[in-house]
Amino acid sequence: xxxxxxxxxxxxxxxxxxxxxxxxxxxxxxxxxxxxxxxxxxxxxxxxxxxxxxxxxxxxxxxxxxxxxxxxxxxxxxxxxxxxxxxxxxxxxxxxxxxxxxxxxxxxxxxxxxxxxxxxxxxxxxxxxxxxxxxxxx
Amino acid sequence: xxxxxxxxxxxxxxxxxxxxxxxxxxxxxxxxxxxxxxxxxxxxxxxxxxxxxxxxxxxxxxxxxxxxxxxxxxxxxxxxxxxxxxxxxxxxxxxxxxxxxxxxxxxxxxxxxxxxxxxxxxxxxxxxxxxxxxxxxxxxxxxxxxxxxxxxxxxxxxxxxxxxxxxxxxxxxxxxxxxxxxxxxxxxxxxxxxxxxxxxxxxxxxxxxxxxxxxxxxxxxxxxxxxxxxxxxxxxxxxxxxxxxxxxxxxxxxxxxxxxxxxxxxxxxxxxxxxxxxxxxxxxxxxxxxxxxxxxxxxxxxxxxxxxxxxxxxxxxxxxxxxxxxxxxxxxxxxxxxxxxxxxxxxxxxxxxxxxxxxxxxxxxxxxxxxxxxxxxxxx
Numbered sequence: 001x002x003x004x005x006x007x008x009x010x011x012x013x014x015x016x017x018x019x020x021x022x023x024x025x026x027x028x029x030x031x032x033x034x035x036x037x038x039x040x041x042x043x044x045x046x047x048x049x050x051x052x053x054x055x056x057x058x059x060x061x062x063x064x065x066x067x068x069x070x071x072x073x074x075x076x077x078x079x080x081x082x083x084x085x086x087x088x089x090x091x092x093x094x095x096x097x098x099x100x101x102x103x104x105x106x107x108x109x110x111x112x113x114x115x116x117x118x119x120x121x122x123x124x125x126x127x128x129x130x131x132x133x134x135x136x137x138x
Numbered sequence: 139x140x141x142x143x144x145x146x147x148x149x150x151x152x153x154x155x156x157x158x159x160x161x162x163x164x165x166x167x168x169x170x171x172x173x174x175x176x177x178x179x180x181x182x183x184x185x186x187x188x189x190x191x192x193x194x195x196x197x198x199x200x201x202x203x204x205x206x207x208x209x210x211x212x213x214x215x216x217x218x219x220x221x222x223x224x225x226x227x228x229x230x231x232x233x234x235x236x237x238x239x240x241x242x243x244x245x246x247x248x249x250x251x252x253x254x255x256x257x258x259x260x261x262x263x264x265x266x267x268x269x270x271x272x273x274x275x276x277x278x279x280x281x282x283x284x285x286x287x288x289x290x291x292x293x294x295x296x297x298x299x300x301x302x303x304x305x306x307x308x309x310x311x312x313x314x315x316x317x318x319x320x321x322x323x324x325x326x327x328x329x330x331x332x333x334x335x336x337x338x339x340x341x342x343x344x345x346x347x348x349x350x351x352x353x354x355x356x357x358x359x360x361x362x363x364x365x366x367x368x369x370x371x372x373x374x375x376x377x378x379x380x381x382x383x384x385x386x387x388x389x390x391x392x393x394x395x396x397x398x399x400x401x402x403x404x405x406x407x408x409x410x411x412x413x414x415x416x417x418x419x420x421x422x423x424x425x426x427x428x429x430x431x432x433x434x435x436x437x438x439x440x441x442x443x444x445x446x447x448x449x450x451x452x453x454x455x456x457x458x459x460x461x462x463x464x465x466x467x468x469x470x471x472x473x474x475x476x477x478x479x480x481x482x483x484x485x486x487x488x489x490x491x492x493x494x495x496x497x498x499x500x501x502x503x504x505x506x507x508x509x510x511x512x513x514x515x516x517x518x
Binding site: 009032034066067068069080081084088093118119122129 | 262264265267269271273280283286287328333379381384385386
């Protein structure tokens, strides 16, 4: 079992000294950004033009749904959100610290990316995970 | 290149058949479609069989083991919710190419109950409810909310789609349900993923549908032109790159691309279409597709449902079968069940729900991931 929490997805990076961050891949040919490792751009088809970029921690709420029924054992309600980060990269996750009420969740709301324990979920080896969440920007 | 004609087409009444096998359910529709044109399995030169749940299970061959092992080539197809349309299109393409004169296309599915989809998987921990939701109701809720963001479309407008399609299904004996669901019932049903309530989610059912496609020469030779339905366009697309499509599956771009190409292939426009069976897997989705298929302008879909344009008797009736919302959505069968519905109207055989004078109709399905299949059919 790892002494430190593991990243919930490969594009969440946890440096040994420093704050966690999200890492994207940017195409050197067309500028499209992606989450996760890849060597070919699915926008323009360029090969071996990808380079890692640190994704911004600020963005805005693009679209969402308030989920009231999920799979057994998943706590509801929660807000499933698509966020456009400041550099244009789209990312999906839970929007926290909001009331699950459409009247209280405006489109375009500024949000920030925060990192925290993955809701207490552990894998079969007992490892803890670090996840990312969105919350309204202060 | 020859024209291709649907000469036989039918579907079973959708329901739940946990005690039957997938090939057995598919075989029933296959026999119905053969009976519809008075042909037998011995007349068929190839089988295109669509099924998702047993994609590696040789469903087409097992179907022939139920109705006649004639040794014809069988192609098993899986393409998410576009599976049936894909199987049909493969048959169409073979006829157009002149490979065969008569082919059988079958779509079949046996479903469990409950939520489809789910975020992430593989190693580590479950991602559902941690990195948002990958359930289908949530994914299509988010797609609907994108429309709300752009155009102010309301929960009530989305709900009206479900009221309409449930009403339509009261006229369709082959639909899973024949139950009126007024607006307050739809809006007050259990909220699954806002803005989709339980009654705004398609019904998981078992079902099958089948079509016999013939070349023009063969259809004439067999004297089957009277009830033949011409395939004016058959188009598929995958999702072209969009800036958010890796986190927000895009059902719009692929539909727009396929619709554009289908209208071009048929040499017609949206105003020429008399009825549409489109992919209302969730009520939110139908609203998007009014615009994606060009039935109304961008931003006008809310008004389109409000005006009754898409109801039976309206300018362009949509999902008069009851749609996936009430007829039911057996994934692999849906694409051919839609073709059955439109063909039945074009033949003037749709009974109480008949769209009067229908000459041209369109079918549309989306398999998330994404695959879009569109067919334009014409009364001969």
